[in-house]
Amino acid sequence: MDQDFIDTLLLTGKLAGWTTAILFVIGFPIAYLLAYRRFPLKSVAEALISMPMVLPPTVLGFYMLMAYSPQGALGSFLQSVFDVRLAFSFGGVLIASVIFSMPFMIQPLQNGLTAIPKSLREASYTLGKSEFTTFVRVLIPNMIPSIITAVAMTFAHCIGEFGVIIMVGGNIPGETRVASIAIYDEVQAMNYQTANQYSLVLFLISLVILTVIFSINKRKITTI
Amino acid sequence: MIQKENIESKSNSVPLEDLGVLSISIQHAMHTSEGKKMLEVSTQIMPHELLCLFGHSGAGKTTILRILAGLTKPDKGRIVFGNTVWFDSEKKINLPPQQRNVGFMFQDYALFPNMSIEKNIRFAQKEKDEAEVEKLLNLFDLAELRHRKSGQLSGGQKQRVALARALAAKPSVLMLDEPLSALDCEMRAALQHEIRKAHQLLKTITLMVSHDKHEIIKLSTSVMVLRNGTVEKCGKAEEIFGKSSNHNGEHKTACMNLCVH
Numbered sequence: 001m002d003q004d005f006i007d008t009l010l011l012t013g014k015l016a017g018w019t020t021a022i023l024f025v026i027g028f029p030i031a032y033l034l035a036y037r038r039f040p041l042k043s044v045a046e047a048l049i050s051m052p053m054v055l056p057p058t059v060l061g062f063y064m065l066m067a068y069s070p071q072g073a074l075g076s077f078l079q080s081v082f083d084v085r086l087a088f089s090f091g092g093v094l095i096a097s098v099i100f101s102m103p104f105m106i107q108p109l110q111n112g113l114t115a116i117p118k119s120l121r122e123a124s125y126t127l128g129k130s131e132f133t134t135f136v137r138v139l140i141p142n143m144i145p146s147i148i149t150a151v152a153m154t155f156a157h158c159i160g161e162f163g164v165i166i167m168v169g170g171n172i173p174g175e176t177r178v179a180s181i182a183i184y185d186e187v188q189a190m191n192y193q194t195a196n197q198y199s200l201v202l203f204l205i206s207l208v209i210l211t212v213i214f215s216i217n218k219r220k221i222t223t224i
Numbered sequence: 225m226i227q228k229e230n231i232e233s234k235s236n237s238v239p240l241e242d243l244g245v246l247s248i249s250i251q252h253a254m255h256t257s258e259g260k261k262m263l264e265v266s267t268q269i270m271p272h273e274l275l276c277l278f279g280h281s282g283a284g285k286t287t288i289l290r291i292l293a294g295l296t297k298p299d300k301g302r303i304v305f306g307n308t309v310w311f312d313s314e315k316k317i318n319l320p321p322q323q324r325n326v327g328f329m330f331q332d333y334a335l336f337p338n339m340s341i342e343k344n345i346r347f348a349q350k351e352k353d354e355a356e357v358e359k360l361l362n363l364f365d366l367a368e369l370r371h372r373k374s375g376q377l378s379g380g381q382k383q384r385v386a387l388a389r390a391l392a393a394k395p396s397v398l399m400l401d402e403p404l405s406a407l408d409c410e411m412r413a414a415l416q417h418e419i420r421k422a423h424q425l426l427k428t429i430t431l432m433v434s435h436d437k438h439e440i441i442k443l444s445t446s447v448m449v450l451r452n453g454t455v456e457k458c459g460k461a462e463e464i465f466g467k468s469s470n471h472n473g474e475h476k477t478a479c480m481n482l483c484v485h
Contacts, residue, residue: 117332117334119330119331119332119334120334120336122293122295122321122328122330122334123328123330123334123336124336125294125295125320125321125322126293126294126295126321126322126324126326126327126328126393127347127348127389127393128322128323128325128350128393129322129347130322137336137347138336138338141336141338142336142337142338
């Protein structure tokens with residue numbers, strides 16, 4: 001296997017791994033707020049988070065690209081103050097990927113939290129436990145299947161992402177050229193064998209991840 | 225409520241507040257299946273009292289417990305326990321459940337499924353005390369089940385764990401929301417004994433929601449009868465429905481008899 005092939009797969013894993021990790025950290029508080037708090041325009045917030053599920057990836061990619069552009073407010077600010085250019089860079093692709101994969105992390109977490117009987121939280125509060133202690137000791141351990149689903153769906157979705165990445169990142173080897181882009185690129189160049197290699201690896205990775213995760217998930221459900 | 229004068233005379237130098245009198249005066253709009261109802265309760269509950277709340281569904285029994293525990297915020301009023309103001313709508317005081325030190329036993333028991341029985345009890349403790357955990361496990365006949373999780377327990381066993389857990393927190397007020405409703409007659413009779421034991425152990429106020437007149441007569445020191453959100457009657461169980469429940473031709477089942485004896 002040539003270095004380019006390995007680099008592309010490593011970059012794909014790096015993007016999916018970072019996206020999942022970032023979304024796990026920011027997704028939990030958002031899911032908690034959506035599950036348990038009432039606030040104005042909550043439906044709008046929920047709709048916005050779910051938008052990537054129905055929006056063509058190219059639409060989001062287009063707006064992200066406009067925002068990153070040095071002519072745009074965000075792009076020019078980042079360029080002039082921090083000397084950072086997000087368009088056609090790994091950082092830019094990562095931000096777009098985090099936004100685009102958000103519902104895949106937040107929705108299972110939110111569903112997991114709302115599925116836990118309210119009385120469990122209330123029992124913990126009456127026993128003198130803070131919201132944070134209740135979250136860590138009572139809620140998280142009783143929603144492990146939902147957490148596994150959220151992580152699995154986010155990671156798998158991210159590995160297969162194409163539209164947003166090609167819009168925001170283009171096809172720069174080692175920077176933004178992930179496996180799904182490479183497949184498209186190799187097919188355009190009529191290198192079907194290489195395209196097949198990438199496709200097979202992506203197929204197997206996705207299948208193995210989902211199978212392992214769902215089997216763990218099933219075991220957890222039966223033990224709870 | 226009823227024994228106020230007695231307690232005052234017995235405790236001469238100790239002011240009533242220090243013994244932990246629970247003063248309630250609340251108004252709250254309840255949204256029930258039959259529409260909106262106003263819950264209006266004003267009463268004083270004396271220390272060591274085991275007060276049963278009795279009434280039809282939707283009368284406001286559970287809501288009163290939830291309001292006292294800090295799980296539901298009343299629209300208006302004041303709740304004071306001993307010297308501590310739990311709730312005062314005028315002064316905008318509303319202590320969270322964590323600061324009220326109540327033991328709440330939920331209708332569905334609300335045991336933490338991820339923890340064993342032993343861990344459920346240990347989790348409730350404010351300070352780690354293994355001897356106390358052992359004592360509670362033995363008291364409620366749970367020692368052999370200590371490593372089981374709630375999913376592996378029967379209704380009666382869950383109820384005992386829930387009681388033991390509520391006691392482990394050493395609450396100032398114990399609240400039981402229909403604790404025996406899901407149990408068969410034999411289990412019910414046995415667990416009424418556990419509740420009495422729990423109340424005696426705590427030496428504090430116990431509030432219990434119950435639909436069973438015989439159970440109330442057996443356990444309570446006083447009863448509050450609620451109808452559509454207002455207090456209809458208050459007093460000793462025998463005075464309120466002692467005679468009527470025996471002589472008005474009410475259907476008595478074998479279960480009731482078993483529970484009484």
